[in-house]
Amino acid sequence: MKATPDIDAYRQLESSFARWRVWLCCLLVLLWLPALTFGQSAGATDVYVAGSGNDALDQYVIRQIKQSVGPAFNLTPLSSRKNLPGNRAPVLAIGPQAFSRVLQQDAKQPVLALLVKKSLVKEYEEKPGSQIGAVYKDVPLIRQALTGKAILPQATRIAMLATTESADLYEPLLEQLEAFGLEARVFITDTNEQLIPTLNRALSYGDFLLAADDEAIYNPRNIKHILLTAYRRNKILIGPNQSYVKAGSLASSYAPFPEMARQAAEALMAYRETGQFPPPGYPDQYRVQVNEQVARSLNIPLPDRDDIADTVDQILLESREGSQ
Amino acid sequence: MTKQPSPFAQPIARYLPGIFVSTLAAVVGPAAAQEAPPEFDTSTVSFEEPVPEVLTTTRLRQPKTRVPGSTTIIEGSLIRDLGIKHLYEVFRLVPGMTVNFVGSHQPVVTYHGTSHYEQRRMQVLVDGRTAHRATLSDMDWESMPVPLEMIERIEVARGPNSAAYGINAFLGTINIITRDPADTDGVEAYVSRGSRGYERTFGSLGNTGEVVDWRLTLENRQFDGFGTKRDGNEFHDGHNLNFITWDSRATLNDQANLEFRTGMADGVNQEDPSKNGGLTPIENPDIELRDYYLQSRFNYHFSENHFFHIQAAMENFRREQRYRIVAPSGVVDCLLQGTPLYASQNCFEPSGNPGDPPALFTEINSDYEDARLELEIQDTLLVNPALKLVGGAGFRKDTLRSETYFNGTVDNYQSRYFGNMEYSPWNWLTLNVGGNWERTSTTDDSYFSPRVASNFVFNDSQALRFVYSEAVRTPDPFEQDPDYGYTLRNVSPDEFSELEGFRLTMADINPYPAQTTLGEDLEEENITSYEISYFGQFQMEEALLYLEVRGFRDELRDMIGGVIKLRDWTLANSLSANQQGFEIEAMLEYPATTLRASYAYLDQDTWYTGDPILDENGNVDTKEQKEQAELLERMSVTHSGSLAIIRDLPWTMKASAAYYWADQFQRLNEQFERIDGRLSKQFFGPKYNAELALTIQHYLNRDPEMGRDDNIDHHNQFFVEAAVRF
Structure with a gap:
């Protein structure tokens, strides 16, 4: 059977294109090779x-x-x-x-x-x-609590807001604080209606309000009410993280990314x-982010933020040495 | 033959540039990345919804280092922790302020004195609403609809502040800020009982929502006032008052909200018959009061740096004081014959007419109704972080209806324009230049009150301030244009019915009207004030220390002195005063312990500048002139102060002690000294807070300082409190 010229011509074209494709692929592989092997070393x-x-x-x-x-x-x-x-x-x-x-x-x-x-x-x-x-x-809560103490040296009582479910977040802290001459209390609020009344009661107890990274309480919807109420009471919020310091929380410790x-x-x-990862843990070094504008407005003399971090480190170090 | 396009040719041609670019990128990419690593702000790392900025510049209060003048801030928690029982007693914590009483336990609060009865020279605001009653230049502290539980803080700007608050802010301004409706506690109940019949019962209910925050409060206040008078009788000077208040805010959108507040006071303020001037009541001239107010404020934010508010407030104070008096029947003849009562002793004897009863009985009243309408608009523009402009305008209409004081109705109109520029060219310097232009119908004149202040700020925690200010106080409508007279009603016995409806004025009493100043126009009072003050806040190892020292010199001119009595009216711009001194306020906050101290030294020199007062022989009566000058100093004390300590104890108990002291009120040369002690037990439950407390007030000196009948029967006064919140 003889192929028709048209079909032959097409096959010829296809064949030449196939060869051209192979060359192209080889070229690409050659070009990609240095990129793929860039930075690699034996045994990586x-x-x-x-x-x-x-x-x-x-x-x-x-x-x-x-x-x-x-x-x-x-x-x-x-x-x-x-x-x-x-x-x-x-x-x-x-x-x-x-x-x-x-x-x-x-x-x-x-x-x-x-x-x-x-x-x-x-x-x-x-x-x-x-x-x-x-x-x-997230930052260890004891570090956040001591950050508050470094800013308000006269503080002895810490108030915390939590839901019934998130109250466990603060449990370890409650046991740790006594060693630092601090006491704390968790105020439970499970509904939106309870939030501000509970916050008011918490503020009348605590010298400052401490926030864990608890989205049930500290979220973009609630934070306006919490910060405004605390500010009107001349009380400060410590934590939960840097984003909230920009919002109006007075300070938060944070681990520098490097x-x-x-x-x-x-x-x-x-x-x-x-062949195994070490157990999960917190970073060893922290710094402190502060909202100087809020501190000025509340007439709180704010130490240098590096000094705050150093003070907290020092207290924690002394505590660890003491316990050893 | 038409060459068919390859089914692959077109796509590959399309891919080629991409392949080339990606290949090139793969080759050069890592090197390029090493040369110019992209910057990344790790502080913004968040995997949750963005957090809005809440405490922005517009919402933040000015730090004390930048405030143009000395300001005392009393937190509501301090008031409650010290066991203060009455609003007016709070001001004993403010350096330079004195608190005492006139009449039937009528509290008087002054800054640097210059008040012998009415409280004329201070502006008082509650949530931006004027509480000072300009129509009679006075304050009624006991009937203020401000429950102590609802006070967020009280700011007292010491020194003239007319540039910001208008012409009544002459010596100082008290700004009472109640708790925001958004900070409601759900349900709160409070009961207190104590010595001298003290009873206070308070309840509040509220809620916060997406759109509306609201709070309703109810309060009953009862108090018996002072103890036993010199004559051995009980001083009839207590009160029994009920209050209801409503505070709410509706959030309309992100830019606008509308506040609405209203309230009412109702009850009886007891008046002792012996404290009623020259008249002789035969029953207690008690005052029945009913006040109400409506206040609305619209807040609008054009942007983060530009916002304004419009406020409208309407207030009505009604006092009904009706009582029967007795007079010898000789009065009847004198009145009917046109003989001034004090022209002849016979007027005060029983009538000689045969058949006339020996005495006249009649009812008189001191009723009045004081209504005020206020409008204010204020615009704030933050041009840049260093420059803030505030401007606004206000209008006020005061209407006073009283048969006794005005023989009808008097309207008074005031309009004002104000502005302030705060400029911080460098972080270490803040300049404030402000002024208030105001026109009042009382004097048909307009006045400008400027204030210039410079704050030199060190380390953001200390400031040295230099303040110059001028202010005026215009006479109130009663001082300026009274029509004072008592209308006799229900006259008995029938023999004297001819006097029914008779209006008893000064002309019927005083035979020497030329010696009075009734009808003479009064001018405005002026003050020029200089202040140098220092504020510092220090963080110590275990404490925070706040210290404020104010040195001042004030020149007061054309002060209105004299007395207001139906028999005698000697008001005139006849006094001048120079005063200087210094004030210290300090607070030290230790762990679990707060110490607070205030002290004021005042050197006040007052002298008579009016027309010479002549004695019977036509000689200048220097003694009388001196007495008039001294009237202005009745509540001025050279030394005054307070000390307070609040300590947290184990088992959530709290103890506090306070010592209040004001040295030698000039009237009776006696000093006020009291020590208060309070012990409380707090309960912090999962769903409620509660508190039980015992307060003891110990009067170190029980001798009256102002009124000779202002006796405290026992050195020690006891109070118990119970409160619950959930």
Whole structure:
């Protein structure tokens, strides 16, 4: 059977195009090669990065960690649409969504979580077979309480607002405070109607109001009422984080990001050596963010924010040495 | 043959530029990133909804280092912790202020004295609404619809503040701020009982919502006043008053909200018959009062840096005081014949006419109704962080209806324009330039009151202030244009019915009307004030220290002195005064302990500047002139102050003690000294707070300082309190 000229011509064209495609692919592979191998060294550990969705943040995190770990690790971004690598290589999860997403796909996936709260990590940590490392984003409440004390040295009583469910957040703190000459009380509010009356009662008890990272109470909807009522009573709010300091909270401790990245890098190195992440924990170093405008308006003489952080560190250090 | 396009050619051609760019990026990308790492602000990292900025510049109060003058701020919690039982007693904590009583336990609060009966020279505001009653230049502290539980704070601007508050803010301004309707406590109940028949019962109910925040309060206040008079009789000077108030705010949108407040006071203020001037009541001339107010304020924010409010307030004070008096029947003949009563002793003897009863009985009244309508608009523009402009206008109409004081109705109109510029060219300097232009129908004249202040600020925590201010006080309508006379009603016995409806005026009493000043026009009073003050706040290792020292010199000119009596009227711009001194206010907050101290030294020199007062022989009566000058100093004391301590105790108990002292009121050369002690137990439950407290007031000196009958029968006074909130 003889092929028609048209069909022959088409086949010829297809054949030549196929060859051209092969060359093109080879060229691409050659061109991509240096990029793919850039920064790699022999024996480097693969780490996949589950991003937060905020590109600028993700790049910043990767860059900070690369600076700490050097060429020992290959940090490869993981597309949110793709499945996890089948080899259970460790994943660096940035933020709560990435962290949850990874563990929902595979609860046994080794994950190092960054910018996540302790409460979220605890949820997954309890599941069997979990291999979780984490650098907590939230600040230990005892540190926040002492931040308030460093600003108001005369303070002895701390008031806290919580829902019935979130009151547990403050439980460990209540036991810790006595050693620092402070006492505290949790005031429970479970409905919107109870919020302000309970806050009023809390403010009449406490020298200041201490906030944990508790979204049930401290959220964009409630914060206006809480801050305005406390301000009218000349009482200050400490915590829960930097965003709320911008809103009008007087101060909050926070871990500087390079410190969190350094700790994450240490966890990766530990994983490389032992095959396991160290237990999740808080960063070792903190700084303090203050709202100078609010302090001035309330006639509160504010120490330098580095001095506040140093004072808190000193108190905690003395306490640890004392207990040893 | 037409060449068919390849099914692949077009897509690949389309992909090529992308592939090239991505390839190039892959090759050069890492290097480029290393050269110029993108900046990233980690403080903004948040995976939750953005948090709105709440305490913005517009919502923040001015720090004390930037305030143009000395201001004392008394927190509501301090008032309650010290066990203060009456609103007026709070002002004993303010340096330079004295509190005492005139008449039948009528509280008088002054700053630097210059008040011998009425409280003429201070502006008082409650939530921006004028509480000082300009028509009679006086205050009625006992009937103020301000429950102590609802006080958020009291700000007392010491020194003339007419530039901001108008012509009544002559010596100082009291600004009472009640708790915001959004800060309602759900349900609150409070009961207190104590010595001298003290009973106070208070309840409030409120709620907050997305749109409306509201609070309703009810209060009953009862008090017996002073103890036993010199004559051995009980002083009839107590009160039994009921109050209801409503506070609410409707949030219309992010930019606008509307506040609405209303309230009513109702009850009886007892008056002792012996404190009623020259008249002789045969029954208690008690005052039945019924006051009400309506206040609305519309707040609108054009932007974060530009906002304004419009406020309208209507207030009505009604006093009904009707009582029967007795007079010798000789009065009847004198009145009918046109003989001034004090022209002949016979007027005060029983009538010689055969058959005439020995005495005349009649009812008189001192009723009045004082209505006020106020409108104010104020605009604030923050041009930049260093420059703030405030401007506004106000209008006020006062209407006083009284048969006795005006023989009808008197209207008084005031309009004003005010402005202030606050400029901080550098962080260490804040300049304030403000002024108030005001016109009043009382004198048919207009006045300008300026104020200039410069605050030199060190480290954001200390300030040295220099303040210059001028202010005026215009006479009130009763001082300026009275038509004073008592109308006789229900005259008995029938023999004297001819006097039914007779209006008894000064002409019927005083044979020497030329020696009075009734009918003469009064001018405005003037003050020029200089202040140098220092404010500092210090954080110590375990404490915060606040210290404010105010040095002042005031020149008061054309002061209105003299007396207001139906028999005698000697009001005139006849006095001048120079005063200087210093005041200290300090607070030290230790862990669980707060110490507070205030002290004031006042050197006041008052002299007579009016027309010479002549004695019977036509010589200048220097003694009388001196007495008139001294009237102005009746409540001026050289030294005064307070000390207070509040301490948290274990088991959520709290103790406080306060010592109040005012040295030698000139009237009787006696000093006020009292020590208060309070012990309370607080209960903080999961759904409620409660408190039980015992307060003891110990009067170190029981001798009266002002009124000779103002006796405290027992050194120690006891009070118990119980409160619950849920």
